Amino acid sequence: MLFALEVAISGLLSGIMYSLVALGFVLIFKASGVFNFAQGAMVLCAALTFVRLLELGVPFWIAAGITLIVMMVLAVVIERIVLRPLVNQPLIILFMATIGLNFFLEGLAQGVWDAQVHGLQLGIDDLPWEPLANSTGMLISIFDLSAALICGVLVASLGVFFHKGRIGRALRAVADDHQAAMAVGIPLQHIWAIVWAAAGIVALVAGALWGQRLGVQFSISLVALKALPVLILGGLNSISGVIVGGLLIGAGEKLAEVYLGPIIGGGIENWFAYLLAMVFLLFKPYGLFGEEIIERV
Amino acid sequence: MTETSVPERPLLRVNNIEVIYDHVILVLKGVSLEVPEGGVITLLGANGAGKTTTLKAISNLLQSERGEITKGSIEYQGQPIGKWSAPDLVKRGICQVMEGRHCFGHLTVEENLLTGAYTRRDGRAEIQRDLDMVYSYFPRILERRRASAGYVSGGEQQMTVIGRALMARPKLILLDEPSMGLAPQLVEEIFEIVRRLNAQEGVSFLIAEQNATIALRYGSHGYVLENGRVVMDGEASVLSQNEDVKEFYLGLGASGRKSYRDVKFYRRRKRWLT
Incomplete structure (x- = not known):
């Protein structure tokens, strides 16, 4: 029983890591209705910049700060060059633009830095948490716990940012109706730059945490694929949905691997999330917390 | 210098x-109009006019x-507005209430x-004061203020979007088809509030409306658009007595109901003349 609990907890914690990537998608989708295909590339960009700066001998926090600024500048540039000329085009066109952006960013990041595998150490050990291990015998990684904590703080602050105050209101207004938002004097450009910058910050945090786990290299951008089922479960436009979706998928795939694996053969972890997503698409296409389109009757 | 020597x-x-x-579809073919300070001007016309x-x-x-505006110019308080973005215009006092309400659902x-x-940028207290002012004009939405705007009734949505425009402290509100999809009584109520806002808050209005009867009753001056041109304009009281306006927009033909074929013919001829 204790073992089941241990599996579930480590599953939940790894689920949070998926949520972290999915969060970037949600931010941009909420504010502009665009599914940002380039989120994975942004994670790569952020992680690579960060790790290379560290390797150049830049102190940890300064490197983090510089990367943060790079991501914000990137957001503004993307808004200027990619999004602004496409205002009020059909959403599918913006989506296509983000696919292009994805390839561009992948190339840019690896061109400016390099395509080697870089180890990243955040100074958090990926070792079992001793007090817990001693008292109950469960082996839960300190790194997982810290990642969950960081993610929690990030989500809480984004939630507050989105729901309180003038900018938060404007963000949600733009998410609802671009034209009406323009008509009341909300400049779409600023709002979009803000959400892309926020998504850049999320990408940096996700990139750093995943970077320590996987090593920083091209394949880190593929974690975005694991974020897709999380989005489908939680709903594309709900920040809390992303967390719940991540937890469900993380715990689900670990438990399935351990308990169903011996029965139907291993490797379940790799596809379980997508199966779950498909079931959700069939029965609850808006996800658990996604906003359904309001239709007045 | 006397008053009259300065043209208003x-x-x-x-x-x-x-x-x-x-780049290809020509929609407006030379429209000119004026909105005086403190006026309520109506813009009449059929769908697609x-x-x-x-x-x-x-x-x-x-x-x-x-x-794209390809010819002509628009001046606001004597300045050309060509380079101002929508948010700039709102800052300077022009606010549009779009057709079909467009609440943030x-x-x-x-x-909203x-x-x-x-x-x-004038602080929370001032904004709160204006919020109270809006609620005093629209007591109906005060009761619904915590409800999702997507779920309130059409009339309440219309009031919400007019109120939303008022919150920007506009000098001029461009009101597009406020009667759309609303019961006649509600339309009357909304126009009544427009009149009060005009008289008490000094907001000018340019109202596009298909319901010519009510628009001419509340407006002081009217323009009739047809096919991208102004075909007629004048005092609202004069326009509402005009035979053609009666015929086409008020449904009050002098010679009783006409067959649709005759009407089409007449309109075609009229367009050639103007």
């Missing part, structure tokens, strides 16, 4: 503008629909109102 400068002057969508396009040209929302009614104050 209108709040808004539209000079012979031409609007083309997508160019009323909405005229309003969007003024509020600079055309660009986002790939429309997932925000509450009160949040507050988004209207986005461009303002």
Whole structure:
């Protein structure tokens, strides 16, 4: 029983890591209705910049700060060059633009830095948490716990940012109706730059945490694929949905691997999330917390 | 210098503008109109006559629909507005209330109102004061202020979006088809509030409307648009007595009901003349 609990907890914690990537998608989708295909590339960009700066001998926090600024500048540039000329085009066109952006960013990041595998150490050990291990015998990684904590703080602050105050209101207004938002004097450009910058910050945090786990290299951008089922479960436009979706998928795939694996053969972890997503698409296409389109009757 | 030697400068002057969508579709073929300080001006016309396009040209929302002003100019308080973006215009006092209400459905009614104050920098107290002012004009939405705007009734949505425009402290509100989809009694109520806002708050209105009867009753001056041109304009009281307006917009033909074929013929002839 204790073992089941241990599996579930480590599953939940790894689920949070998926949520972290999915969060970037949600931010941009909420504010502009665009599914940002380039989120994975942004994670790569952020992680690579960060790790290379560290390797150049830049102190940890300064490197983090510089990367943060790079991501914000990137957001503004993307808004200027990619999004602004496409205002009020059909959403599918913006989506296509983000696919292009994805390839561009992948190339840019690896061109400016390099395509080697870089180890990243955040100074958090990926070792079992001793007090817990001693008292109950469960082996839960300190790194997982810290990642969950960081993610929690990030989500809480984004939630507050989105729901309180003038900018938060404007963000949600733009998410609802671009034209009406323009008509009341909300400049779409600023709002979009803000959400892309926020998504850049999320990408940096996700990139750093995943970077320590996987090593920083091209394949880190593929974690975005694991974020897709999380989005489908939680709903594309709900920040809390992303967390719940991540937890469900993380715990689900670990438990399935351990308990169903011996029965139907291993490797379940790799596809379980997508199966779950498909079931959700069939029965609850808006996800658990996604906003359904309001239709007045 | 006497008063009369200075020609009165209108709040808004539209000079012979031409609007083309997508580089090919010519929608406005030379529209001119004026809105005096403190006026309530109505813009009449059938579907597709160019009323909405005229309003969007003024509020600079055309660009986002790939429309473009290719000729003519628009002056606001004597200055050309060509380079100002929609948010700039709101800051300077022109606010559009779009056709079909366009509430922010997932925000509450009160949040909707507050988004209207986005461009303002004069502090929370002033904004709260205006919020109270809006509620005093629209007591109905005060009761619904915590409800999601997507779920309130059509009339309440219309009141919300007018209130939202008021929150920007506009000098001129461009009101596009406020009667759309509303019961006649509600339409009357909304126009009554427009009149009070005009008299008490000094807000000028340019109202595009298909319901000519009510628009001419509340407006002081009217323009009739047909096929992208102003075909007629004048005092509202004069227009509402005009035979053609009666015929086409008020449904009060002098010779009883005409067959549709005759009407079409008549309109075609009239267009050639103008």
